Amino acid sequence: MSTLRVHWTIAPAIAPRPLINCNRCGGVKPYRCGEKFRVNANGKRIDVWLIYRCVDCDNSWNFTILERRNRRDIEPALLTALECNDPALVRRFAFDAAALRNRAGRVEEFADITVHKEPPAGEPGHATALWLELRLEGTTPLRLDRLLAGELGLPRSRLQALEGRGRLTVGPDGGRTLRKPVRDGLAVRIDLIGEADRNAILSAACR
Structure with missing residues (x-):
């Protein structure tokens, strides 16, 4: 044979959308990926979030990527990609429905x-x-x-x-x-x- x-x-x-209680709309709304990271440095500690926006009012919600990580423990190439909003890295996190569900509870998938x-x-x-x-x-x-x-x-x-x-x-x-x-x-x-x-x-x- x-x-x-x-x-x-x-x-x-289509990236999955977390269902978040929007404090502007006053109810649960789907949030779309804004395709940008927010990198916050506090001394040697770094926090990183992927920003999401309410589909109706554009209110923001932060999907935690890194929390209180020492800069020395982050690969330089990864940090550069985060700071530059690398599209491939954005997609990697945006399409991780399991991680989104763990953070938000409910997720709308397509x-x-x-x-x-x-x-x-x-x-x-x-x-x-x-x-x-x-x-x-x-x-x-x-x-x-x-x-x-x-x-x-x-x-x-x-x-x-x-x-x-x-x-x-x-x-x-x-x-x-x-x-x-x-x-x-x-x-x-x-x-x-x-x-x-x-x-x-x-x-x-x-x-």
Whole structure:
């Protein structure tokens, strides 16, 4: 059996938004990332926050990144990136839904994503099985079956049927992973022998 291996890198498109009790609006409101850090130096101690703004009134909320850290304990490159509002570093913290949830309690997440597919070596049409290796930048509430359905052009019911017949497997989690949010490091294998639209599925996996 010939297997086509494809790497997908999945990037959430919209940063999660903490739900904060806004003292200006007088109720709980979603706060958007302001894409800027606030760095405060008090002697040798440094505090760093990522600034968020209320979507309605622009009131600010600080997401703690570093607290009372000695300047000597911070890598110079990291400190420079914080002071310069490095976009990649902003994204790294803004898309960390777990850390936001620990700080704010409640977080609004979005299933919007972009998928980068690395072209495989060889000719896709000759394969009889598909192996997808998933890499996730950040976190997303998007379920695995919705991701596969959208990218491969298959109904979710068919994906579930393939799983039920043992022709679709997911590692390392195993059972019922299709119904769970996509996680970094998942590997999806689909046996396509006898599937009339095998070539269309293989092609969709690569583009």
